[in-house]
Amino acid sequence: MTFHRRRLDHVAGALALLAGSTGIVHAQAMTQSAPPTARVVAQSDARVNSANWTLANRFGAAALRSITYTQAIQPRFLGQSDTMFYNWRDRNGSRFMLYVPSATGGSKRLLFDPSKMAEQLTLLSRKPYDATNLPFQTIYFLRNHKGFRFTVDTVRYEWTLATETLKSLGRPVRGAPPPADEERETQGGGAGGGGAAATNRDYRNFSPDSSAFVFARDHNLFFVDVAKGDTTKISTDGVEHYTFGFRDTTENRRQLNALSGGQQNQGEDSEEQEEANSRDMRIRPTVVWSPDAKSVAFVRRDQRKVKDLFLVNVLAQPRPALLQYKYTMPGEENVTQTELWVYRRGEAAIKPVNVRKWKDQTLLDVHFPVSGDKVRLVRRDRPQRAIDFIEVDLATGASKMLLSDVIEGAALEPKPIRYLKKGGDFLWWSQKTGWGMFYVYGFDGGEKMPLTTGQWNVDGIAKIDSTTQQVWVTGQGREPGEQLYQTHIYRVNGNGTGLTLLDPGNAHHTSTVSPTKRYIYDTHSRMDVPPVSVVRDGLTGRVITKLEEMDLSKLNELGFKVATPFSVKAADGITELFGNVWKPIDFDSTKRYPVIAYVYPGPQTEAVTTGFSVRQPLLQLAQLGFIVVEVGHRGGSPQRSLAYHRFGYGNMRDYALADKKSAIEQLAARHAYIDLDRVGIFGHSGGGFLTAAAMLLPPYNDFFKVGWSESGNHDNNIYNQNWSEWNHGVRVVSKEDSARAARGGATAGSRGGPAGAGSAAREVAQDSTNYDGVRFDIRIPTNDELAGNLKGNLALITGDLDNNVHPGGTIKLANALMRANKRFDYFVYPGEPHGYRGIYSTYNQRMLMEYFAEHLLGDYYRSNAEIR
Template sequence: MVHAVRRFGRWTATLLALAAASAASGSVAQAQLGPQSTQADEGRANKGNWTLANRFSTAALRAISYTQAVQPRFLGQTDSMYYNWKDRNGNRFMLFVPSPTGGTKRLLFDPAKLAEQLTMLSKKPYDATNLPFQTITFLKSHKAFRFTVDTVRYEWTLATETLKSNGRVVRNAPTPVDEEVNTQGGGGPGGGGARGEFRNYNKDSSAFVFARMHNLYIVEKSSNDTVQISTDGAMDYSFGYRDTTENARQLAALAGGGQQTDGEQDDTDDANNRDQRIRPNVSWSPDGKSFAFVRRDQRKVKELFLVNVLAQPRPVLIHYKYTMPGEEDVTRSELWTYRRGDKAVKQINVAKWKDQSLMNVHWPVNGDKVRVVRRDRPQRAVDFIEVDVATGAIKSLLADAIEGAALEPKNIAYLKQGGDFLWWSQKTGWGMYYVYGFDGGEKRPLTTGQWNANSIVKIDSTTQQVWVSGQGREAGEQLYQTHLYRVNGDGTGFTLLDAGNAHHATTLGENGTPSVVSPTKRYIYDSFSRMDMPFKSVLRDGATGRILSTLEEMDLTKLKELGFKNAETFSVKAADGVTELYGNMWKPFDFDSTKKYPIITYVYPGPQTEGMTTGFSVRGPLMQLAQLGFIVIEVGHRGGSPLRSLAYHRYGYGNMRDYALADKKYAIEQLGARHKFIDLDKVGIFGHSGGGFMTAAALLLPPYNEFFKVGWSESGNHDNNIYNQNWSEWNHGVKVIAKADSAAGAVRAGGTGAARRGGPAANAAAREVVQDSTNADKIKFDIRVPTNDELAGNLKGNLALATGDLDNNVHPGGTIRLANALIKANKRFDFFIYPGEPHGYRGTGPYNQRMLMEYFAEHLLGDYYRGNGEIK
């Protein structure tokens, strides 16, 4: 499902595809051709335009896609920044110094001089327009920067324009003390440190803590003594350790998404690092006297298994901890604290609910009191508490709860240290921020209205101004387009800072927030686009949002020379006839309005993200598929996105199988009525992960299995009862029942509203109970998610299933179980396993895309391209 990632808001060029084995009950056109004539290219009834499609393959586009948007890297705490930019003229690093009149832009260094000196030092030829590095690290003095080429670290001095070699990079070596650590992109206290750094320092660097072999150690710089402060650390109940086993190496390779081959090492793999010390994720207090740590107990969690059949010389068993929905033995979270001078860390009992989770641990003022958010297992209630470290006393600051949906809390932010804090809630049905007093008690809304205040971008603790990103506030715009706003801490002075009908969001700033606010807050670096409008990066005035200068515009010159055209945007209604849905449409670049084209929809059900792109994207796999002779679309659906109302987001709560299909079908029907060139008798659907699940459901569930004729389903979580516990329970819903009722409750789907939207109705014998800290041993969590397996007997049309055999996200067992059910139902389908591939299919991307195109060409165009084993 790629949920971390997952997430799909960030599309990879190696998206979807799989191989098809046997010809299923094909289209009418194919049947008319007969088994022999289908083998000949000349006999194809309606040949796909393979020449045009090949012109827009991922490989063909890679070299000419160039940079999309400026990603500023600030020089210290100044507003000046540098960035790397590539267009048809080559790759270059730029320095930009802003000013109220627009600022100045120039080359950061002379690329010709650097290339010349790099060639002499490395004995390898390099060109000034295509230097072999894209990232640099400045020294803290800002007088020089460093970069790495072929494992050698080089240093360029700006004033003298000279290059020197600092020797080969030592694997996992700590970041040199004279280098500037780029913290853009997040990471709070106790968060990720520089690569290779095992020390987690307090604020004044007078002490640091590290972990080794599951236990914690503290070093006081004044004495330089190393003191062990925990002794009970163990496997799966650890404060941190470096796993050097072969199993760890295999898992690291899977996490990288690449194909595992013998002898290769992923950069994130620490299995060969002999230094057992690692940086623990502790959170230090502002005064540097205490730290806190969430310790997770997985000792009773059951393992899941995969077999790497490609490993040499023998296949290797890979095992990992994995919790599934409704299981009794799940990961449990504990709060541990330490105060300097104590002999050992100690646990503080903050239990309220059975199997609760802990998050957002922080120290608001000093090391005396720590704050944490606890959330119940059904994820329908949260409690923000303050804990006295010395006594263990707990004070509840606020609580939030909901029925018939799940909560999605965001990190707490303070207007100033020891002052009011900001809490995000959907209590009105819309995500808004609220101002609370330091000790609890709501004072006022910070934001109001029927739109989504998505994240806190920045807070000025002196002026108590807040920069907030959000969606859906600006009239006349597509609802997912992100904008940046500034508001005073008292709720006044609400100001739009990046006006313009576009999506003002990039991968910049903390947590991917939009429109980077400069360190002094005088300027905003904004990159904006729409699917039908390529990226433009500008400098804005920080007070008014007025554009001061243009930095760069995305270069589409080479793409357009090939015939590239922007996708078309559209909107339609959901199946309720009221809710607005948004989509994008790709046509063949040789489009003929007098012809009829089959239509194919890419799908991803969410609900953590919707399979619909808002900002500009080439969207290579979808665009290439269209060139064969298809109309290819992506369109939203109720229940698909958290960026709208709570009702929209949680529409599918209690029915995580079919809730999106009615909207997909109705959207395509509206497009067919609107455009005569769309052939509604030839409709295809495809998706990966959750999209694979949804694709199979479309061909299995009446009446959708009559409408969708061809489905391409990859790595689907077809049985969410063996997908991960947290995601399934969060999005489908889980019921809290007395253990005596557990047998009766086993068929309960969970979540109110399930019956209303077609999900299984509640089992009356499974009585929901109230959970608290006193009845943990008397309750059980019940969930039963509808599966695709149950619908196997309904299969119509042509369905292809695929999975990687090393998928440790959506286990291949989900696809294999569906295949087993289809076989038992005597259904014809296509099935493919990618050897050595994890969830992302990154190792076989081009092959994936080719097989996907051939499958749709065969079953929707009657173009039996797969005449033999040769791929032309």
């Protein structure tokens, strides 16, 4: 599942199953008749019967990758100025542009002459390069802004702007940090913390004034005074799984890290960097410096008691290898513990700070608001229903409560705390009214006023002007007549007055505020409206100039058509849901088409694309002769009300299916070309779980006829503890009452009910006097409990090295289906993690399309092992 509240782009990444042009069946091969055993639908019913592989092959991932050009500018600012550059690719090639804004429009020009660059790069490297397709997309400006550097084939080059000349810097020293004269921390234009920017190779975490840095080695922490050149070991008790940082070069760690990253063998530069990392045992620790560079804070994770989980890499040479790692599961007693440690310059060692209140609490958002004398942080209880924001005096160890937030029947998800100015009021995000809003609190606590109000969702702070006390916020659902997930940016005064929309227009807006706040770089689009990038006035929102517009020319030559947005009612007949429909390009309204739903249950994101996207896997699937649908559901998105977002709290299996079924039925009532007798469903991760549930749970197992379930978390009792408890809820019960319930024959959190259902133990409140006398009970319903209900055709797919959603979930469901004497299909991708890569991604997309073509179209052509 795409867990830990990842954004939708990570779900789309897992779904982007590549379909190359080689090995794809050709049109003439598909004209053969299906064998008698195939399910064939009468032509007299005007139903689509034959998969259109010619059309589907036209829109394979490999074919589209080269002609799907840049969609949005990504402004990269020069220092703290408003001047920015960006990389843009269209049918004329790839180029870097420099833009200097002004109130009257500003100036846009090429950052460098690509012909001169290609010529000199060819001379220096002795390899031919084309001016329209230069071999780099990332550059780093020098701090003096007189030139920039980039890497090609592990060799570093430097371009001087004034003379338009290129020189080779050779290969960088292995393990060396980035040069100090490069402007790396500002390339993304975002706000950053104190100290130098983090890079993979830089082990130094610098203080804001660069007078000192810390690094980790062999589980312990070291402090370096730059002026003195002294290195002091400031911790001595570091051990494995209770560490301040450690680079483990064993094969087990290397493979797990590669799986977590989702990619391997990304080229010589990555391999060289990996080698450098393995040679230098120093690494960059995640510490927070105080603004005055006098103190360092660190959240230390203790996993020594956490149980291990295992995978076997059967492809390892010369023999299969066991992969072992720490993994917490819901309801377990021994979970990761978080502790606060601090170091104050001049002291001999780092020290722990006692901020414990709840058993198994989590520490978040550690920061120094003014100086190194006091540190602030958020602590959250294990059920994630209570939060405290506290301040600790490091000299005395005394802590002060600044505010607390509590919720019932849902879970809290705090956002980073921001200050209107140093030592001034702070902004706190809460859903206490049922809608996500920011509130203004005095520096020492105490609510002053709401910063934002209304029945819409404010989801982030883009920028704060500490001088004018103005805040730029982003949110959804405020503008009438728009799809509720379209994002806009607003400016509001620090006292909650003067809220101003800065990017009007019925579209989804991705806006970046420039460093001086004078300008906003806005790219806006909808699923049915291609992206346009403009520059706006940062105070009024007035459009100053258009920078770029996505080039669709080559897509249009293929006959590309955008998906059609729609809205329907949820199963309650009231709540509005949004979705998109893909049709075949050769769509014939007189025919009847099977419909396939792509699903993902959330709740960290909803499987609905808001801005423009080609969505190649869904587009290609439709070309076979399907209507492909993605649509939201209650409980799916955090971008709406709390009631909407947490509709499914405690039941992640069933709540989305009613809305999916109702939405498809409403579309069929509107459009006669949708055939409700042939409905398919598929999804990855959480979508794989929901797909299997649709095929197993009445009455949905009668409605959905075919399901393709990828890497599903079919049993959340063996999934990630934090995510599972956050979404299913966990009961806090006293150990005494839990034991009494067991003696009485009741089981806390019995199988088949919501979290804690069937328990005779009473739930107790956690407080500072009770954190040792409780336990956490949870039992989550599983898909394998429903195996006997399977109808239709179900395919289960998993990678055997999935260290996110363990393949045990899929295997347990397969075991239950076998025991229930049910027929199903089963795919295991050897050596693959949660997201399928390379040939397995291509293979999976092909198998998915064949599966639906066979079982929904009756287009059965597999006569031997060869994929044609």
